[in-house]
Amino acid sequence: MLPLVVTLLIFACSHRSHATGFDTGECGRTKGCFLPEDLECYNGCSGMRFSWILIDEGLMKFEITVDANSSNGIYVAVGFSHDDMMGDDSVIECSSIQGEALSLKLSYNINGTTDNSTDGEPTNRRLSNNGSEYFSQSLTSFTNGTVYCAGVLNITGAVEAGLLDFDPTNYYYLLMASGPTDKKGLLRHIHSVATPTALQLINIVPDFDIDPCGISKGCYLATNEDHTLNGVAVSYR
Secondary structure, eight states: OOOEEEEOOOOOOOOOOOOTTOOGGGBTTTBEEEEOOGGGSBTOOTTOEEEEEEEETTEEEEEEEEEOSOSSSEEEEEEEESSSSSSSEEEEEEEOOTTOOOEEEEEEEEOTTTOTTSSSSOEEEOOSSOOGGGEEEEEEEEETTEEEEEEEEEHHHHHHTTSOOOOTTSEEEEEEEEEEEETTEEOOOSEEEEOSSOEETTOOOTTOOOTTBTTTBEEEEOOOTTOOSOOEEEEEO
């Protein structure tokens, strides 16, 4: 199958967040990336970025970043959704809750329209187990105003434990959000964005010009270690 490349053109301003450890030069080559532009995000993107690579059938290496004034009482998260709205989504988060250091956790966004325990708004629910044991090679840092978190998620283990509803061979919208926390968990987001289309996280994008991504255009680039040609790239400006 020939590679499919979709380009969506919309107006956006030029902005780039230099995230510690986040190498955009490898996006679409050795890792998939979601690099949104400010005008695409609710209240701007504040440097939110996400990258991933499936290093084994049940293991996903990832990075997630956001610009912030402090690493205390903050979160940045990515959800895997069957639509572009929050609700009924498994979430990977990097968060500092109740004065703790930044750490990687799993949580869940419940659907405010179908769950009577909410006030009608999508709400993040804490799981009985935050799934920390399913993350390895975890790295968190706060440098030059950027929160950077990375690790390897044991997808198979987390799914079998009932803490994650995710299959990288399926199609998902990526939903990113960042905001404050309290002692109970994540509060309503300040910044949020969704990918413009649902894509598989196992795809690759050959011969896609990564250089302007996050500068003059936002980009979604999917990839996998096998370098299959069933790839999709989306850029927008």
